[in-house]
Amino acid sequence: MNELIHNLAIWLDDTEWSRMLHESYYMYNWVESTHVLTLMVSLGMLFLIDLRMLGLALPDVPASRIAERLNLPMLVGFAVMFITGILLFYAVPVRTSQSLWFRIKMVLLAVCAVNAFLFHKRMNESVATWDTEPRAPSRIRLGAMLSLGFWSIVVVCGRFIAYDWFDCDTSPNTLIDIVSGCIDGQTRF
Amino acid sequence: MIAAMFTSYPRTLTVVAALLVLLTLAYGGAMDAVYPSLLGVFEWLETTWFGVIGKTWGAAFAFVEAVHLLGLALLGGSVLAGDGRLLGVVLTDVPMQTVVVRTHRVFVFGLSICLATGVFMACGVATKIYYLPVYWFKMLALSAGMLFHFQVRQPLLSHDIQSLNPVVVKMVAVASILVWFMVAATGRWIGFSG
Numbered sequence: 001m002n003e004l005i006h007n008l009a010i011w012l013d014d015t016e017w018s019r020m021l022h023e024s025y026y027m028y029n030w031v032e033s034t035h036v037l038t039l040m041v042s043l044g045m046l047f048l049i050d051l052r053m054l055g056l057a058l059p060d061v062p063a064s065r066i067a068e069r070l071n072l073p074m075l076v077g078f079a080v081m082f083i084t085g086i087l088l089f090y091a092v093p094v095r096t097s098q099s100l101w102f103r104i105k106m107v108l109l110a111v112c113a114v115n116a117f118l119f120h121k122r123m124n125e126s127v128a129t130w131d132t133e134p135r136a137p138s139r140i141r142l143g144a145m146l147s148l149g150f151w152s153i154v155v156v157c158g159r160f161i162a163y164d165w166f167d168c169d170t171s172p173n174t175l176i177d178i179v180s181g182c183i184d185g186q187t188r189f
Numbered sequence: 190m191i192a193a194m195f196t197s198y199p200r201t202l203t204v205v206a207a208l209l210v211l212l213t214l215a216y217g218g219a220m221d222a223v224y225p226s227l228l229g230v231f232e233w234l235e236t237t238w239f240g241v242i243g244k245t246w247g248a249a250f251a252f253v254e255a256v257h258l259l260g261l262a263l264l265g266g267s268v269l270a271g272d273g274r275l276l277g278v279v280l281t282d283v284p285m286q287t288v289v290v291r292t293h294r295v296f297v298f299g300l301s302i303c304l305a306t307g308v309f310m311a312c313g314v315a316t317k318i319y320y321l322p323v324y325w326f327k328m329l330a331l332s333a334g335m336l337f338h339f340q341v342r343q344p345l346l347s348h349d350i351q352s353l354n355p356v357v358v359k360m361v362a363v364a365s366i367l368v369w370f371m372v373a374a375t376g377r378w379i380g381f382s383g
Contacts, residue, residue, distance in 0.1 A: 033377045037265075039258060040373065044266020048295065058291040061283050069280045070270065155262075156255040163251055 002181035009093040021091040028091055035084035042077030043151060045070040053123075053144035055135035062131045067123065095189060100166045100180045105157035112150045119143035204340045208333055215329060227319065234315035243313020250313050253306045260302025261373055267295035268369045275350075275362035285350045293343065300335075321382045327375035334368040 012018055021028060051057035052066045089096050096102050123140055130137055136144070164170055168182035169189045214220060234240050243250045271292035273279035280288050311318060318324040342361055350358060 029378075029381050033374065036258065036377055037370075037373050039262045040265020041269060043259075043262035044264075044269055046266075047263055048266050048270055048292075051295065057295050058288070061280075061287060061291070065280070065283060069282075073269065073273070073279060152255075152259055155258050156252060159251055159255040159258065163247065165248070 002183060005097050005181060006094070006183055006186065009097040012090060012093040018090050018093065021087065031084050031087045031091070035081055035088060038077050038080045038084070039155070040077075042074055042081055043155070045074035045077065046151065047148065049074070050144040050148050053136040053140050059134035063123070063133075063136055064127045064131050067120075095167065096161065098168050098180050098182055098189075099161050100176055101157040101160040101163075103179065103181070105154055105161070108150055108154045108157065112147065112154065115143060115146050115150060119147065200344050201341050204336050207336060211329065211332060215325070220325075228316075231315040231319040234312045237312055239309045239312035240315060243309060250310065253309050257303060257306040257310060260299050260306060261376075263295055263299030264303055265299075265369065265373065267292040267299060268365060271296070272362035272365045275346075275358050286346075289346050289350065296338070318379065321379060323375055323378045323382050327372065327379060330368065330371040330375050334372050337364065337368055 021031070048057055049067050049070055052059070052061070052063055058066055089102075119140070122143065123136075126137065126140075135141065166173070166176045166180060167189065168177065168180060168186065214223075235244065243253070270279060271289050274281070274283065274285055274288040274292075342365055345353070345357075345361060
């Protein structure tokens with residue numbers, strides 16, 4: 001599996017556009033800046049929704065209204081982050097695919113998606129009974145807390161990707177090398 | 190007419206005057222006179238606890254960077270929700286006053302996180318950022334943003350928003366979004382400089 005990912009990353013790395021994007025100082029920085037600054041839209045809206053469920057933001061506005069009205073800008077923000085994230089991966093595919101932090105981030109993104117699905121399902125099932133309450137029921141609050149926690153770790157992992165502490169060509173730790181998908185004798189990093 | 194304008198918008202005009210003074214000082218030569226003497230302050234910042242921790246433990250610095258981003262997300266979310274409501278783009282079926290008052294609390298929380306983590310980060314790389322023009326642009330933008338938010342936007346919107354001129358309200362919202370975007374963008378650019 002790791003060899004397959006590595007070969008795919010090398011194939012991407014060899015494409016002209018990947019090299020151009022990686023070597024273009026301004027374009028790469030624009031893409032990265034857009035990825036980071038879109039946090040304000042995507043996570044900003046998500047945090048407002050989660051904080052509303054916890055009773056810490058906009059407690060006098062019906063919870064369903066906050067969730068429904070902020071959902072669209074949040075999804076637009078996530079779409080932009082997703083596209084720019086793919087471009088960032090495409091620009092540096094080999095190193096990124098073998099980054100411990102990137103791998104943790106991808107797993108957490110999947111966990112966040114499942115949590116969001118369950119959160120909305122539970123909310124839609126019961127919101128009529130507590131919509132105007134300042135705080136959501138405990139199950140919904142748990143979902144909101146998990147969302148805040150998971151997304152915070154996603155941001156931390158995303159920031160850590162930039163650092164080379166555990167890169168395959170520098171890390172001497174066997175366990176981390178296994179999790180990162182480092183391959184014995186690999187020559188491309 | 191000028192007297193009438195000053196009576197109507199004393200805070201706004203005072204803030205504009207303060208910003209003009211700040212810009213004049215920054216680009217009118219006064220900064221050149223003050224700039225060399227600030228180097229000692231930035232060198233001292235690197236010797237503080239924050240500076241030593243930031244320089245010694247890369248992981249601590251990176252973690253604080255991530256918390257800075259989380260603060261930025263909170264700040265950005267509150268600005269976009271509050272100003273988006275003033276522009277009639279989001280939460281249009283919630284009273285403006287409610288959205289503005291409630292998002293302001295989140296804004297203060299986000300800004301506090303950004304300021305605390307920003308000071309820590311600045312201490313860790315103080316002598317580097319001292320020489321970066323973009324760092325000074327960011328400080329200028331941040332000063333403008335805080336002055337604008339606390340001295341213009343909040344006092345203005347503490348009145349009944351429905352009684353205010355809608356054009357003024359929309360201009361305030363656009364200015365707020367632009368100034369905080371500028372703060373975030375210049376902050377991001379620090380990472381690419383030097």
